[in-house]
Amino acid sequence: MVDVVIVGGGIAGLVAARELARAGREVTVLEARDRVGGRLLNAELPGGGPIEVGGQWVGPGQEQVLALIKELGLATYPTYMDGRHLAEFGGRRSAYTGRIPRLSPLALADIAQAQLRLDRLAAKVPTSAPWEWDQAGRLDGQTFATWIRRHTATRAGRSFLTLITQAVFAAEPEDLSALWACHYVGAAGGLDALIETSGGAQQDRIVGGSQRIALSLADELGDRVVLDSPVTEIDWTDDGVRVELGGGREPVRAHRAILAVPPPLAGRIRYTPGLPGDRDQLTQRMPMGRVIKLNVVYDEPFWRRDGLSGQANSDRRAVGTVFDNTPPEGGPGVLVGFLEGRQADVASRLAPHERRRQVLADLVGYFGPAAGDPVAFIEHDWAAEEYSRGCYGAFTAPSTLTRFGPALRAPIGPLHWAGTETATRWPGYIDGAVESGRRAAAEVQAVLDVPARRT
Amino acid sequence: MVDVVIVGGGIAGLVAARELARAGREVTVLEARDRVGGRLLNAELPGGGPIEVGGQWVGPGQEQVLALIKELGLATYPTYMDGRHLAEFGGRRSAYTGRIPRLSPLALADIAQAQLRLDRLAAKVPTSAPWEWDQAGRLDGQTFATWIRRHTATRAGRSFLTLITQAVFAAEPEDLSALWACHYVGAAGGLDALIETSGGAQQDRIVGGSQRIALSLADELGDRVVLDSPVTEIDWTDDGVRVELGGGREPVRAHRAILAVPPPLAGRIRYTPGLPGDRDQLTQRMPMGRVIKLNVVYDEPFWRRDGLSGQANSDRRAVGTVFDNTPPEGGPGVLVGFLEGRQADVASRLAPHERRRQVLADLVGYFGPAAGDPVAFIEHDWAAEEYSRGCYGAFTAPSTLTRFGPALRAPIGPLHWAGTETATRWPGYIDGAVESGRRAAAEVQAVLDVPARRT
Structure with a gap:
């Protein structure tokens, strides 16, 4: 019997566990x-160095993860x-420096006005409760593809916004509720914050690879973290939980x-x-994005010798986004x-x-023949991973936030919900995971501090 | 070790089991x-008579279920x-006879043209592969709400189509892919077939209640049907499956x-x-509708004495659709x-x-004070049922059919997929369940008949 059992040893779960352990609670992470x-x-x-096959970047404004990185002594x-x-x-095709690729003035103007509209909308979303917004119903009733079609005038404008959607959500504009798209942009502080390298969410990498954040947290937690423990069933009452692990293993009991x-x-x-029903329906309507990372x-x-940054985007290649990921x-x-x-579906x-x-062939198209002869090819298909089943994050299908949004975080008896998707800032990012772990730990602390609940 | 294990003892599973048992196969239904x-x-x-708290109606054109009812000796x-x-x-408010409520000529014209457009579109959907249709991408990229908004000119027209959507799908127009809506209408042979009583899907009831179909099938199958057996895990290879039941029970082994x-x-x-990934992503994007049946x-x-049929519809009451459900x-x-x-969410x-x-209060609003004093009030919330988690059926969120549609029926190794949602005619209806059970049984038979596969 522990105070709190935490299901999931990603950043959200490990942060929650660390907060609670530091407050003197007994915790087990499964x-x-x-x-x-x-x-x-x-x-x-x-040669042995680390390379990130999952989430990897942090950027300005992601205060929670940046503070955590510092605390853990990472760089x-x-x-x-x-x-x-x-x-x-x-x-x-163009090669450019700065933020904006060379496009026709008409296309650039179209993109600029669409981004302005999106940023203005997004700035109004109450990101802790998008469903309470007076425009929520209208936006949640349409796909982001419908929104893009209505608010762009050129094919280039549409294809630029489509590429951005794919790069940010690992999903198509047709998949997403327009409200989720606005919420996501708003929760990051604007579209530029999501898509930029310098000054945006792709600005910095973690020395040693991003998984180091999790490994450091797990080191600190020691044997409170139990691996190889898929949870099959949770029996609960208002007073506690019994978590079943299957395979004849002893269940874990906890207050929360x-x-x-x-x-x-x-x-x-x-x-x-x-x-x-509300919670169950929510989980039926929040699919994961899909990406194969290469x-x-x-x-x-070699591209650096040609004066190229290694950054490339295309609306006609399967590999629509490329970065230089060379170690420091x-x-x-x-x-x-x-x-x-869809490119992940096909591939x-x-x-x-x-x-x-x-x-x-796509990389050769961008960077020339030298790109055709790599020394290693490391791919990771996140939709095939049984315990992720997609990346970068879950999104809401239309009409989900307005019908079931409050169920995203509302505790049910002794059950509390964390994970980057539940964050009010940077959902889908490492930063959102940190926020969610802290928030869930605080919820649990507040309840455990009431002595009557511990009977 | 049996030839075929069938997970789910609804109509689809029982029909599949019956087909296979009749062909001499050993089957177990869990x-x-x-x-x-x-x-x-x-x-x-x-007083003891039966009343249907789940699906209850059959109608013309539903040839598979009508034939089955006859075979089973039901009426x-x-x-x-x-x-x-x-x-x-x-x-x-109006009281009317015939098909069409009294509405303003403008509203009636608006509804008629919208229905005509929808029926024309729906007639073109290749219902065995909607994703192959040349208009699939356009329609699957928008919600049905977006489609309705574009193709109606009056508030009454929109609210009529919204009510119909709620009544047919137990979902909001904002929830559904417009392609799924077209597919569903097309697979029934037109909107009237879905919404009509006489001549449509609400025309007839089953003597003894609709569950009699399942009970009769189960009687025939005898101890091949095993109740109280939730399946937790399926281990599979190309040669067979091992189905785990949890709770320390013996697993069931089968070829398919x-x-x-x-x-x-x-x-x-x-x-x-x-x-x-394709199959997994599909299951993340096909939520169930939601209904509380009363x-x-x-x-x-008593309403019959007032010359009323008991049928009522309203765009301003939570109980938007009512029928006389008196036994024969x-x-x-x-x-x-x-x-x-949404009315189910709130309620x-x-x-x-x-x-x-x-x-x-809603029933009193329709039928007068006598409706306020019932002798029994029988409600059933299908979203709260652990092994249904919604009704009437699952639908596809936007972009799902075009991205993952083929995964709906495509076998994976020894795993075959049935259930009304997989039907090409009347998906979501009892008829679709019968079709799907037969189709899955035929798939399995074709494979089992190849001796090499039985090693």
Whole structure:
């Protein structure tokens, strides 16, 4: 019997556990996999250095994760972005510096006015309760694709916003509630904050790889973190929980539970008694985005010699977004690319060698023949991972936030909900995970502090 | 070890089992609940007669279920509809006979043109593969609410189509992909077929209650049907499956499995190895509709004395749709009402006595003070049922059919998929469940007939 059992050893769960342990609570973190970190995962480069195959960036405004990184004694370094970036939009290819690719003045004006409208809307969303906003019903009743179509005048404008949607959500504009899109933009402080490198969410990387945050937290928690422990069932009353692990293992009993897994996965656990309809319906309507992340490794970052930053975007290639992901030591050279949304659907159905062939053809298209001959090809398909089932995060299908939004965080008896999707700032980012873990820990603390509840 | 294990003892699973048993196969049906029938369920009226608290109607064009009813020696009788129906739209109340409520000529013209457009679109959907249609992308990228807004000119027209959506899908127009709405209408042969009583899907009832279909099938299958057997995990290879039941019970082994549960519930079973991303993502994006069904019982059907049919619709009451649900003997009098979509959300959060008070106030509004004093009040909240988690059926959120539609039926190794949602005609209806059970059985038969597969 512990005070609090935490399901999920990603950042949200580990942060919640750390807060509670520091407050003197007995906690157990149950992690389904043989590792901590959830959607943060380091792999190994040839030569042994770490490379991130999951979430990897932090940026300004992400105060909670930046403070945590500091506390843990970790360091960041800037994403490489010297030189010209490549862009292919509407059949035109350009190499540019600064923020804005070379597009026709008409397209640039169209994009600028659409972004202005989106930012203005997003600034009004009450991100702790989007469903209470007076425009919520209208926006939640349409897809983001419908919104884009209504608020752009050019094909280039639409295709630019589509590419951004894919890059930010690993989903298509057709998938998302327009309200979720506005909420997400608002919770980051504007579209630029989401899409920029310098000054935005892709600005910095973690020395040692992003999973180090989770590994450091787990080190601190020691044997409070139990790996290889997928939770199959939670029996609960107002006084506590019994968490079943299957495979004949002893259940874990606690006064309170924090479920720190994405909503669709939380919905796959069996609860006895069953959860109220509102919560259950929510978990039926928050699918995960889909991405296959590719780290393609070369002896050296050859593109830098050509004056290229390694950043590239295209509306006509499967790998629509590329960054230089070379380690801070300057080698080996690494390009990181993303197959997102429908491109991930299509690519996941290919044989590995064919997928590799197509990805390399895209990289050659961007960076020339040298890109066709990597020394390693490291891919990670997050939708195939049983305990993530997609990335970057869950989003809401239309009409979900307005019908079931409050169920995202509202505790049910002894059950509390964490995970980046529940955050009011930077949901879907590491920062949102930190916020959610702290908030859930505070909820539990407030309840445990009332002596009557501990009988 | 049996030939085929079938998960789910609703109509789809029982029909599949019957087909296979008749072909000489050894089958086991595992049903999680202590009863068969899935979303078909009889309750008891005061006095002991049956009343349907789940799906209840059949109609012309539903050839598979009508043939099955005949085979099983069951009988149907027409839904009561003599007298005037009540309608409240746009602030006007009318009592009318025939198909069409009294509305302003402008509203009627608006509704007629919208229905014509919808029927024309729906007639073009290839219902066995909507994702292959050339208009699929456009329609799947928008909600049905967006479609309605674009294709109606009056508030009355919009509110009529909204009411119809609620009544047909137990969902809001904002929830559904417009492609799913078109597919559903097309698969029924037109909107009238879905919404009409005489000549439509509400035309007839089953003597003894609709669950009799399932009970008769289960009688025939005898001890092949095993109740109280929730499936927690399925281990599979190309050669067979091992189905875990939890609670220390012996697993069931079979050459093939048919999963005859709604897609979101199929997604909550643990598969080892995990299912491909396409299938998993599909199950994350097919939520169930939501309805609380109310059978309100009176000594006699008093509304008939007033020349009323008991049918009523309103765009301003929580109980937007009502029918006379009196048994064929003519008593006791029963009104059946539905709280659908958002109305179910709101009503589910009320205390039972408050919900009852509000429902009765609506019935009094329709039928006068006598409706306020029932002898029994039988409600059933399908979203709260652990092994249904909503009704009438699952629908697809936008962008789901075009991205993941083929995964709805495509077998994965030894795993085959049934359930009304997988049907090409009348998905969401009992007829679709019958079709799906037969189709899945035929798939399995075709594979089992190849001797090489039976090693």
